Amino acid sequence: MAMPPLNPSLASQQANPMFRIAALIHGRGDVLHLEFGEPDFPTPAHIVAAAEASLRDERQGYGPGNGIPSLRAAIAARVARVNQFTPTPEQIVVTAGGTGALMTSLLCLCAPGDAVLVPDPAWAGYDAMLAVAGARKVYYPLLPDQDWQPDFAAMERLVTPRTRVLLVNSPSNPGGAVFGRAVVAHLLAFARRHDLWLLSDECYDEMLFAGEHVSPAALEAEERGDAGGRVLTIGTCSKTYAMTGWRVGWVTAPPALAPALTLAVSAQVNNLPLFIQRAAEAALTGPQDGVGAMRASYQARRDLAVEVVRARGLLEYVPAGAFYLLVHVARAAGVPAEAPFESVAFAERLIATRRIAVAPGAAFGPRTARYVRVSLASDAVTLRAGLTGLLDFAAHDPSEATRTEQAP
Numbered sequence: 001m002a003m004p005p006l007n008p009s010l011a012s013q014q015a016n017p018m019f020r021i022a023a024l025i026h027g028r029g030d031v032l033h034l035e036f037g038e039p040d041f042p043t044p045a046h047i048v049a050a051a052e053a054s055l056r057d058e059r060q061g062y063g064p065g066n067g068i069p070s071l072r073a074a075i076a077a078r079v080a081r082v083n084q085f086t087p088t089p090e091q092i093v094v095t096a097g098g099t100g101a102l103m104t105s106l107l108c109l110c111a112p113g114d115a116v117l118v119p120d121p122a123w124a125g126y127d128a129m130l131a132v133a134g135a136r137k138v139y140y141p142l143l144p145d146q147d148w149q150p151d152f153a154a155m156e157r158l159v160t161p162r163t164r165v166l167l168v169n170s171p172s173n174p175g176g177a178v179f180g181r182a183v184v185a186h187l188l189a190f191a192r193r194h195d196l197w198l199l200s201d202e203c204y205d206e207m208l209f210a211g212e213h214v215s216p217a218a219l220e221a222e223e224r225g226d227a228g229g230r231v232l233t234i235g236t237c238s239k240t241y242a243m244t245g246w247r248v249g250w251v252t253a254p255p256a257l258a259p260a261l262t263l264a265v266s267a268q269v270n271n272l273p274l275f276i277q278r279a280a281e282a283a284l285t286g287p288q289d290g291v292g293a294m295r296a297s298y299q300a301r302r303d304l305a306v307e308v309v310r311a312r313g314l315l316e317y318v319p320a321g322a323f324y325l326l327v328h329v330a331r332a333a334g335v336p337a338e339a340p341f342e343s344v345a346f347a348e349r350l351i352a353t354r355r356i357a358v359a360p361g362a363a364f365g366p367r368t369a370r371y372v373r374v375s376l377a378s379d380a381v382t383l384r385a386g387l388t389g390l391l392d393f394a395a396h397d398p399s400e401a402t403r404t405e406q407a408p
Protein backbone atom coordinates (compact mmCIF):
# COMPACT_ATOMS: atom_id res chain seq x y z
CA MET A 1 0.00 0.00 0.00
CA ALA A 2 1.26 3.46 -0.87
CA MET A 3 2.37 5.63 2.04
CA PRO A 4 2.84 9.38 2.31
CA PRO A 5 6.55 10.27 2.06
CA LEU A 6 8.75 10.24 5.17
CA ASN A 7 11.32 12.82 6.20
CA PRO A 8 13.93 12.00 3.51
CA SER A 9 16.95 12.72 5.69
CA LEU A 10 15.82 10.02 8.14
CA ALA A 11 14.33 7.58 5.64
CA SER A 12 17.55 7.49 3.60
CA GLN A 13 19.79 7.02 6.64
CA GLN A 14 21.84 3.80 6.41
CA ALA A 15 21.92 1.79 9.64
CA ASN A 16 25.34 2.01 11.23
CA PRO A 17 27.27 -1.31 11.12
CA MET A 18 27.35 -1.24 14.93
CA PHE A 19 23.63 -2.09 14.91
CA ARG A 20 24.33 -5.26 12.90
CA ILE A 21 27.03 -6.33 15.34
CA ALA A 22 24.73 -5.53 18.28
CA ALA A 23 21.96 -7.67 16.73
CA LEU A 24 24.34 -10.61 16.22
CA ILE A 25 25.43 -10.73 19.86
CA HIS A 26 22.27 -9.56 21.60
CA GLY A 27 21.63 -11.62 24.73
CA ARG A 28 24.60 -13.94 24.13
CA GLY A 29 26.54 -14.81 27.27
CA ASP A 30 29.04 -16.92 25.27
CA VAL A 31 30.67 -13.90 23.60
CA LEU A 32 33.63 -11.84 24.89
CA HIS A 33 32.33 -8.28 24.74
CA LEU A 34 34.80 -5.63 23.58
CA GLU A 35 32.42 -3.73 21.33
CA PHE A 36 30.70 -1.00 23.40
CA GLY A 37 32.00 1.83 25.59
CA GLU A 38 29.97 0.66 28.54
CA PRO A 39 31.72 0.89 31.95
CA ASP A 40 31.60 -2.46 33.75
CA PHE A 41 31.45 -0.77 37.17
CA PRO A 42 28.18 -0.29 39.05
CA THR A 43 26.92 3.25 39.64
CA PRO A 44 28.37 4.35 43.05
CA ALA A 45 25.97 3.64 45.95
CA HIS A 46 25.58 7.26 47.13
CA ILE A 47 24.25 8.23 43.69
CA VAL A 48 21.69 5.41 43.70
CA ALA A 49 20.70 6.42 47.25
CA ALA A 50 20.04 10.02 46.16
CA ALA A 51 17.68 8.80 43.43
CA GLU A 52 15.89 6.50 45.89
CA ALA A 53 15.49 9.31 48.43
CA SER A 54 14.01 11.58 45.77
CA LEU A 55 11.54 8.92 44.62
CA ARG A 56 10.52 8.31 48.23
CA ASP A 57 10.37 11.89 49.50
CA GLU A 58 9.63 14.20 46.58
CA ARG A 59 6.79 14.66 44.15
CA GLN A 60 7.97 13.69 40.67
CA GLY A 61 6.20 16.43 38.73
CA TYR A 62 7.00 18.64 35.76
CA GLY A 63 10.05 20.86 36.22
CA PRO A 64 12.04 23.58 34.46
CA GLY A 65 13.11 22.67 30.90
CA ASN A 66 16.72 23.71 31.51
CA GLY A 67 17.05 21.66 34.72
CA ILE A 68 16.63 22.31 38.45
CA PRO A 69 18.71 25.29 39.71
CA SER A 70 20.68 23.25 42.28
CA LEU A 71 21.86 20.81 39.59
CA ARG A 72 22.82 23.64 37.26
CA ALA A 73 24.81 25.23 40.09
CA ALA A 74 26.55 21.87 40.71
CA ILE A 75 27.36 21.55 37.00
CA ALA A 76 28.74 25.12 36.96
CA ALA A 77 31.10 24.23 39.84
CA ARG A 78 32.14 21.00 38.13
CA VAL A 79 32.79 22.78 34.82
CA ALA A 80 34.97 25.30 36.69
CA ARG A 81 36.95 22.41 38.27
CA VAL A 82 37.34 20.09 35.25
CA ASN A 83 36.89 22.29 32.20
CA GLN A 84 38.57 25.37 33.67
CA PHE A 85 35.99 28.01 32.80
CA THR A 86 33.22 29.42 34.95
CA PRO A 87 29.77 29.57 33.38
CA THR A 88 26.82 31.01 35.26
CA PRO A 89 24.05 28.46 35.97
CA GLU A 90 21.97 30.34 33.35
CA GLN A 91 24.44 29.22 30.67
CA ILE A 92 23.80 25.56 31.47
CA VAL A 93 21.00 23.36 30.12
CA VAL A 94 20.47 19.87 31.56
CA THR A 95 19.85 17.20 28.91
CA ALA A 96 19.21 13.48 28.42
CA GLY A 97 22.88 12.49 28.40
CA GLY A 98 25.64 13.82 26.20
CA THR A 99 23.48 12.52 23.35
CA GLY A 100 20.65 14.89 24.29
CA ALA A 101 23.12 17.75 24.69
CA LEU A 102 24.61 17.18 21.24
CA MET A 103 21.20 16.74 19.58
CA THR A 104 19.81 19.84 21.27
CA SER A 105 22.85 21.87 20.24
CA LEU A 106 22.74 20.72 16.62
CA LEU A 107 19.02 21.55 16.42
CA CYS A 108 19.82 25.08 17.58
CA LEU A 109 22.91 25.64 15.45
CA CYS A 110 21.95 24.12 12.10
CA ALA A 111 19.28 24.87 9.55
CA PRO A 112 18.48 22.01 7.13
CA GLY A 113 21.24 21.73 4.53
CA ASP A 114 23.95 23.33 6.69
CA ALA A 115 27.25 21.46 6.95
CA VAL A 116 28.99 20.25 10.10
CA LEU A 117 32.70 19.40 10.16
CA VAL A 118 33.00 16.01 11.89
CA PRO A 119 36.25 14.18 12.67
CA ASP A 120 37.14 11.10 10.64
CA PRO A 121 37.08 8.81 12.60
CA ALA A 122 34.25 9.87 14.95
CA TRP A 123 31.75 8.34 17.35
CA ALA A 124 29.05 6.67 15.24
CA GLY A 125 26.24 8.36 17.20
CA TYR A 126 26.70 11.71 15.43
CA ASP A 127 25.27 10.37 12.15
CA ALA A 128 21.70 9.96 13.37
CA MET A 129 21.78 13.37 15.08
CA LEU A 130 22.89 15.09 11.89
CA ALA A 131 20.11 13.29 10.00
CA VAL A 132 17.49 14.47 12.52
CA ALA A 133 18.82 18.04 12.29
CA GLY A 134 18.87 17.79 8.47
CA ALA A 135 22.56 18.75 8.52
CA ARG A 136 25.27 17.41 6.23
CA LYS A 137 28.35 15.65 7.57
CA VAL A 138 31.69 16.75 6.13
CA TYR A 139 34.57 14.69 7.49
CA TYR A 140 37.86 16.30 8.47
CA PRO A 141 40.80 13.92 8.85
CA LEU A 142 42.50 12.85 12.05
CA LEU A 143 45.97 11.49 11.34
CA PRO A 144 46.81 7.97 12.55
CA ASP A 145 50.56 8.56 12.28
CA GLN A 146 50.22 11.67 14.50
CA ASP A 147 48.29 10.05 17.36
CA TRP A 148 44.95 10.86 15.65
CA GLN A 149 45.41 14.64 15.78
CA PRO A 150 43.55 16.89 13.27
CA ASP A 151 44.93 17.57 9.80
CA PHE A 152 44.65 21.38 9.73
CA ALA A 153 45.77 21.79 6.13
CA ALA A 154 42.98 19.47 4.95
CA MET A 155 40.41 21.26 7.16
CA GLU A 156 41.00 24.59 5.47
CA ARG A 157 39.85 23.17 2.15
CA LEU A 158 36.56 21.81 3.52
CA VAL A 159 34.81 25.01 4.57
CA THR A 160 32.02 26.38 2.36
CA PRO A 161 29.50 29.20 2.92
CA ARG A 162 27.09 26.53 4.30
CA THR A 163 29.50 25.28 6.99
CA ARG A 164 28.13 26.22 10.42
CA VAL A 165 29.70 23.96 13.03
CA LEU A 166 33.10 22.50 13.84
CA LEU A 167 32.57 19.41 15.98
CA VAL A 168 35.55 18.53 18.20
CA ASN A 169 35.89 15.50 20.46
CA SER A 170 38.80 15.25 22.91
CA PRO A 171 39.46 12.85 24.60
CA SER A 172 38.19 11.12 21.51
CA ASN A 173 36.17 8.11 20.59
CA PRO A 174 37.32 5.91 18.83
CA GLY A 175 41.00 6.98 18.79
CA GLY A 176 41.57 7.88 22.43
CA ALA A 177 43.40 11.00 21.26
CA VAL A 178 43.76 13.99 23.57
CA PHE A 179 44.23 17.41 21.94
CA GLY A 180 46.81 19.58 23.70
CA ARG A 181 46.67 23.32 24.27
CA ALA A 182 48.26 24.28 20.93
CA VAL A 183 45.89 22.07 18.93
CA VAL A 184 42.82 23.37 20.79
CA ALA A 185 43.99 26.97 20.25
CA HIS A 186 44.36 26.21 16.56
CA LEU A 187 40.85 24.71 16.39
CA LEU A 188 39.39 27.77 18.11
CA ALA A 189 41.24 30.11 15.76
CA PHE A 190 39.98 28.06 12.80
CA ALA A 191 36.36 28.36 14.04
CA ARG A 192 36.82 32.12 14.47
CA ARG A 193 38.44 32.64 11.09
CA HIS A 194 35.59 30.86 9.33
CA ASP A 195 32.88 32.17 11.66
CA LEU A 196 31.77 28.68 12.83
CA TRP A 197 30.25 27.45 16.06
CA LEU A 198 32.60 25.14 17.91
CA LEU A 199 30.71 22.20 19.41
CA SER A 200 33.06 20.52 21.87
CA ASP A 201 32.09 16.99 22.91
CA GLU A 202 33.91 16.52 26.21
CA CYS A 203 32.05 13.40 27.38
CA TYR A 204 35.41 11.78 28.30
CA ASP A 205 36.94 14.84 29.99
CA GLU A 206 37.70 12.93 33.19
CA MET A 207 39.02 9.84 31.36
CA LEU A 208 42.53 11.12 30.85
CA PHE A 209 45.75 9.08 31.29
CA ALA A 210 48.29 11.61 30.08
CA GLY A 211 48.47 15.34 29.45
CA GLU A 212 45.87 17.88 30.50
CA HIS A 213 42.28 18.32 29.42
CA VAL A 214 41.95 21.62 27.53
CA SER A 215 38.45 22.93 26.86
CA PRO A 216 38.10 25.29 23.90
CA ALA A 217 35.71 27.33 26.07
CA ALA A 218 38.49 27.79 28.65
CA LEU A 219 40.83 29.22 26.02
CA GLU A 220 38.04 31.39 24.70
CA ALA A 221 37.31 32.69 28.21
CA GLU A 222 41.03 33.41 28.80
CA GLU A 223 41.13 35.46 25.64
CA ARG A 224 37.80 37.22 25.98
CA GLY A 225 37.70 37.45 29.74
CA ASP A 226 34.30 35.73 29.86
CA ALA A 227 32.72 32.46 28.78
CA GLY A 228 30.60 33.94 25.97
CA GLY A 229 31.41 33.55 22.33
CA ARG A 230 31.12 30.66 19.92
CA VAL A 231 31.89 27.53 21.96
CA LEU A 232 29.32 25.01 23.24
CA THR A 233 30.65 22.41 25.68
CA ILE A 234 29.03 19.00 26.13
CA GLY A 235 29.31 16.99 29.35
CA THR A 236 27.76 13.85 30.79
CA CYS A 237 27.56 11.70 33.91
CA SER A 238 27.57 8.54 31.74
CA LYS A 239 31.25 7.67 31.59
CA THR A 240 32.75 9.38 34.65
CA TYR A 241 30.21 7.95 37.11
CA ALA A 242 29.28 4.69 35.32
CA MET A 243 25.79 6.11 34.72
CA THR A 244 25.22 5.30 31.03
CA GLY A 245 21.62 4.17 31.50
CA TRP A 246 20.60 7.13 33.69
CA ARG A 247 20.66 9.54 30.74
CA VAL A 248 21.86 12.78 32.23
CA GLY A 249 24.24 15.31 30.73
CA TRP A 250 24.48 19.02 29.98
CA VAL A 251 25.47 21.69 27.52
CA THR A 252 27.23 24.90 28.51
CA ALA A 253 26.70 27.66 25.96
CA PRO A 254 27.06 31.41 25.43
CA PRO A 255 24.21 33.16 27.33
CA ALA A 256 22.35 34.18 24.17
CA LEU A 257 21.79 30.51 23.24
CA ALA A 258 20.17 29.38 26.50
CA PRO A 259 16.54 30.17 25.50
CA ALA A 260 16.79 28.26 22.18
CA LEU A 261 18.54 25.30 23.84
CA THR A 262 15.86 25.19 26.56
CA LEU A 263 13.15 25.28 23.90
CA ALA A 264 14.73 22.34 22.07
CA VAL A 265 14.97 20.28 25.29
CA SER A 266 11.38 21.17 26.23
CA ALA A 267 10.16 20.10 22.80
CA GLN A 268 11.80 16.69 23.18
CA VAL A 269 11.35 15.69 26.86
CA ASN A 270 9.91 18.77 28.61
CA ASN A 271 12.32 18.15 31.50
CA LEU A 272 14.53 15.37 32.86
CA PRO A 273 12.97 13.34 35.70
CA LEU A 274 13.60 14.95 39.09
CA PHE A 275 15.08 11.82 40.71
CA ILE A 276 17.61 11.55 37.87
CA GLN A 277 18.61 15.17 38.40
CA ARG A 278 19.02 14.54 42.14
CA ALA A 279 21.26 11.56 41.32
CA ALA A 280 23.35 13.71 38.98
CA GLU A 281 23.67 16.36 41.70
CA ALA A 282 24.87 13.69 44.16
CA ALA A 283 27.37 12.44 41.56
CA LEU A 284 28.82 15.91 40.98
CA THR A 285 28.87 17.14 44.58
CA GLY A 286 29.53 13.86 46.43
CA PRO A 287 32.80 11.96 46.98
CA GLN A 288 34.95 11.82 43.84
CA ASP A 289 37.38 9.05 44.87
CA GLY A 290 35.41 6.46 42.86
CA VAL A 291 36.18 8.44 39.70
CA GLY A 292 39.94 8.18 40.30
CA ALA A 293 39.66 4.47 41.09
CA MET A 294 37.75 3.77 37.85
CA ARG A 295 40.22 5.85 35.86
CA ALA A 296 43.17 3.95 37.37
CA SER A 297 41.48 0.72 36.39
CA TYR A 298 40.91 1.88 32.78
CA GLN A 299 44.52 2.99 32.64
CA ALA A 300 45.72 -0.45 33.79
CA ARG A 301 43.59 -2.03 31.05
CA ARG A 302 44.93 0.45 28.52
CA ASP A 303 48.45 -0.60 29.51
CA LEU A 304 47.51 -4.27 29.24
CA ALA A 305 45.98 -3.80 25.76
CA VAL A 306 48.98 -1.76 24.59
CA GLU A 307 51.35 -4.50 25.82
CA VAL A 308 49.43 -7.26 23.99
CA VAL A 309 49.32 -5.30 20.70
CA ARG A 310 52.95 -4.14 21.00
CA ALA A 311 54.13 -7.72 21.52
CA ARG A 312 52.74 -8.52 18.05
CA GLY A 313 54.52 -5.53 16.50
CA LEU A 314 51.18 -3.87 15.72
CA LEU A 315 51.10 -0.93 18.11
CA GLU A 316 50.58 2.36 16.24
CA TYR A 317 49.96 4.72 19.19
CA VAL A 318 49.11 4.75 22.88
CA PRO A 319 45.64 6.18 23.68
CA ALA A 320 45.95 9.14 26.06
CA GLY A 321 42.28 9.22 27.08
CA ALA A 322 38.76 7.75 26.78
CA PHE A 323 38.68 3.94 26.87
CA TYR A 324 39.29 2.62 23.40
CA LEU A 325 42.15 1.29 21.28
CA LEU A 326 42.14 1.14 17.47
CA VAL A 327 43.88 -1.94 16.08
CA HIS A 328 44.92 -2.11 12.42
CA VAL A 329 43.55 -5.59 11.76
CA ALA A 330 44.16 -5.52 8.00
CA ARG A 331 47.86 -5.20 8.82
CA ALA A 332 47.55 -7.92 11.46
CA ALA A 333 46.10 -10.21 8.78
CA GLY A 334 48.85 -9.29 6.30
CA VAL A 335 46.48 -7.62 3.81
CA PRO A 336 48.49 -5.39 1.43
CA ALA A 337 47.59 -1.69 1.53
CA GLU A 338 46.12 -1.78 -1.99
CA ALA A 339 43.94 -4.89 -1.42
CA PRO A 340 40.31 -4.54 -0.25
CA PHE A 341 39.42 -5.19 3.38
CA GLU A 342 36.00 -5.25 5.06
CA SER A 343 36.08 -4.47 8.77
CA VAL A 344 32.39 -5.33 9.16
CA ALA A 345 32.81 -8.80 7.59
CA PHE A 346 35.92 -9.25 9.77
CA ALA A 347 33.99 -8.36 12.93
CA GLU A 348 31.14 -10.70 11.97
CA ARG A 349 33.49 -13.62 11.30
CA LEU A 350 35.30 -12.94 14.58
CA ILE A 351 31.98 -13.41 16.37
CA ALA A 352 31.06 -16.50 14.32
CA THR A 353 34.39 -18.32 14.69
CA ARG A 354 35.92 -17.00 17.95
CA ARG A 355 32.95 -15.54 19.84
CA ILE A 356 34.69 -12.20 20.27
CA ALA A 357 32.83 -8.93 19.60
CA VAL A 358 34.61 -5.70 18.61
CA ALA A 359 33.45 -2.57 16.80
CA PRO A 360 34.28 -2.53 13.06
CA GLY A 361 36.31 0.51 12.08
CA ALA A 362 33.95 1.29 9.18
CA ALA A 363 31.39 2.35 11.82
CA PHE A 364 33.53 5.42 12.61
CA GLY A 365 34.51 6.70 9.16
CA PRO A 366 36.55 5.89 6.07
CA ARG A 367 39.90 6.45 7.82
CA THR A 368 39.36 3.47 10.11
CA ALA A 369 37.92 1.08 7.51
CA ARG A 370 40.92 -1.25 8.04
CA TYR A 371 40.77 -1.11 11.83
CA VAL A 372 38.62 -2.43 14.64
CA ARG A 373 38.00 -0.64 17.91
CA VAL A 374 38.54 -2.50 21.15
CA SER A 375 36.77 -1.17 24.24
CA LEU A 376 38.87 -0.95 27.40
CA ALA A 377 35.71 -0.67 29.49
CA SER A 378 35.58 -4.49 29.71
CA ASP A 379 37.29 -6.30 32.60
CA ALA A 380 40.98 -7.23 32.29
CA VAL A 381 40.46 -10.99 31.87
CA THR A 382 37.96 -10.48 29.03
CA LEU A 383 40.18 -7.83 27.49
CA ARG A 384 43.32 -10.01 27.42
CA ALA A 385 41.46 -13.08 26.13
CA GLY A 386 39.49 -11.10 23.55
CA LEU A 387 42.41 -9.11 22.23
CA THR A 388 44.68 -12.16 22.03
CA GLY A 389 41.93 -14.11 20.25
CA LEU A 390 41.38 -11.23 17.84
CA LEU A 391 45.07 -11.01 16.92
CA ASP A 392 45.35 -14.81 16.62
CA PHE A 393 42.35 -14.86 14.32
CA ALA A 394 43.88 -12.19 12.09
CA ALA A 395 47.35 -13.78 12.03
CA HIS A 396 46.56 -17.51 11.89
CA ASP A 397 43.30 -17.57 10.02
CA PRO A 398 43.86 -14.82 7.44
CA SER A 399 41.74 -16.36 4.69
CA GLU A 400 38.78 -16.50 7.08
CA ALA A 401 39.62 -13.08 8.56
CA THR A 402 39.74 -11.34 5.21
CA ARG A 403 36.78 -12.94 3.43
CA THR A 404 34.59 -10.07 2.35
CA GLU A 405 31.14 -11.62 2.33
CA GLN A 406 29.00 -11.34 5.44
CA ALA A 407 28.80 -14.17 7.93
CA PRO A 408 25.61 -16.27 7.81
Ligand code: PLP
Pocket residue numbers: 037096097098099100123125169172173201203235236237238239244248249
Ligand atom coordinates in the same frame (compact mmCIF):
# COMPACT_ATOMS: atom_id res chain seq x y z
N1 PLP B 1 30.06 11.47 22.76
C1 PLP B 1 30.90 10.44 22.58
C2 PLP B 1 32.19 10.68 21.88
C3 PLP B 1 30.56 9.16 23.02
O1 PLP B 1 31.40 8.14 22.83
C4 PLP B 1 29.31 8.96 23.66
C5 PLP B 1 28.90 7.62 24.11
O2 PLP B 1 29.49 6.62 23.84
C6 PLP B 1 28.49 10.07 23.84
C7 PLP B 1 28.89 11.30 23.37
C8 PLP B 1 27.12 9.98 24.47
O3 PLP B 1 27.16 9.71 25.80
P1 PLP B 1 25.83 9.76 26.68
O4 PLP B 1 24.69 10.11 25.82
O5 PLP B 1 25.68 8.40 27.29
O6 PLP B 1 26.11 10.79 27.71
